Amino acid sequence: MQPDFPHKSAPSIAIIGGGIAGATAAVHLAELGLNVTLIEKKDGLISGPPICHLHAGGNLYREISTEQCLVLLKQSIDTARLYPNTVNNRPTIIAVPYLDGGTPEELYERLISVQSAYQALVVQDPANKVLGEPEEYYRFYSRDEIEALKEKTQPEHPKSFDDWLIPFAKYTNLETLRFPIAVVQEPGWSVFRIGAAAELALEKIQNCQLMLNTEVTDLVENENGWTLRCQNSAGASYTIDIDYLVNACGYETGTIDDLADKPRNRLVEFKAAYVTKWPQHNELWPEVIFHGPRGTPQGMAQLTPYANGVFQLHGMTKDITLFDDGLVSSCERSSQPKLPGRLKSKITSGWDKQVVAERSRRAIEHMARFVPDYQHAVEYGTPLFGAQQIPGNDETLRAADVTFEGKHYARIEVVKGSSALEAARKLVEQWHLYDYQSRTIEELHPVSMSLDSKQVEEKAKDMALNRDYPPELAQYYGE
8 A cells, every 4th residue: 555645745753762652653653654763772672561461351450440441452453453473372361269359250240341342343343353253252161160171181273262271270279269260362462573573564664764772862842843862872973853753762751751841740660570481381371360469479470371381470479570669650850750779770781690580489489379380380581571651640550552742742651562553543643644544454554464474483583582581482372
């Protein structure tokens, strides 16, 4: 599809920040034929907080509203269509332990609402059927049904919920759980394949300039747009004049707000997930969520599977995924919340090996409460970590996208990566940059749709290895 106007006369947009928000905005705007400059101070795209789950319904978060779940559902479907080579097609189990204090019945009404919304989206556009058949979006299993699966052998390529639940039935201590348990079509999402897909697409689009290893040092607003001053890692300086400025700096969004004199209240939360390997394991697991009160010793335990027995672990306790003083807020003097020095140094300088070993071991023990054999798992690489921004003052907010200041400035403030495409579309609509004319996501992104799945995977593996992560995190899983 040809853009509606020539590149030379198209509006120019600078996007600061090459995380999931900035990279997705750059892909979307550049595919529309707009002149895009993407500025990222690191040497690659999408290296922020751990992404492992598409949140196609938000069922991991009991504390958020059903309305937020429905927003996340629509955004996740759109994102899966934009990045078809990034989804890991396996379901998610949601289990409620006795120690949690909640009940499985609390999930009923939400799941019915999400399933109904998914059905409506598929009726509206059959291309939205990226989560399987709507009537099979979720299912509840009784204790007897799970017990019966212990006797089954998992097929080489699991397809049904029954197939996927076989290893869970065999290895989980069912005495710790309330029944029924829920199984939901919330797929996985590979952060490394997202980065690879975005870079490969942007490299092919002539009207996008990708400036890595480059930092914005000053901003000047004028009547028709902005002047940016930048410096790269070699010390060379640049001046860029653009029509529109997009602040997509993730947890450092407040830093650019300060430079632009556009104050904004926000929270920042530092989190980490741990990469482990279960050597004795040779079956394909779904993702498993064992609910628990956030921030307590019984906090949620999350098991995210990858190839070759590699698993990513979250434990929503203050000595695993969460951190003392890890949630900070902005103040009157600055829009940028200040993380404690010990946490900021993890982002800028890396982790102490002993801390990695200790927290990984705690994550393993936390999971072994429900999957006893997981005590044999071992640490397997650098934690996936970063700081997550949350606009405003509600720490439970999960569905957010974009805010505007004046005529030429916007912030993309996603809490979950699946909100990024929606944010980019709102930029286009607010600034009247393009007439979509009911074109589909696929029609709007011919370059992204042309990417070769194997090429995406190979580039993603290289990205993982370059960042000291095992290549299994970049491999396709559940196909």
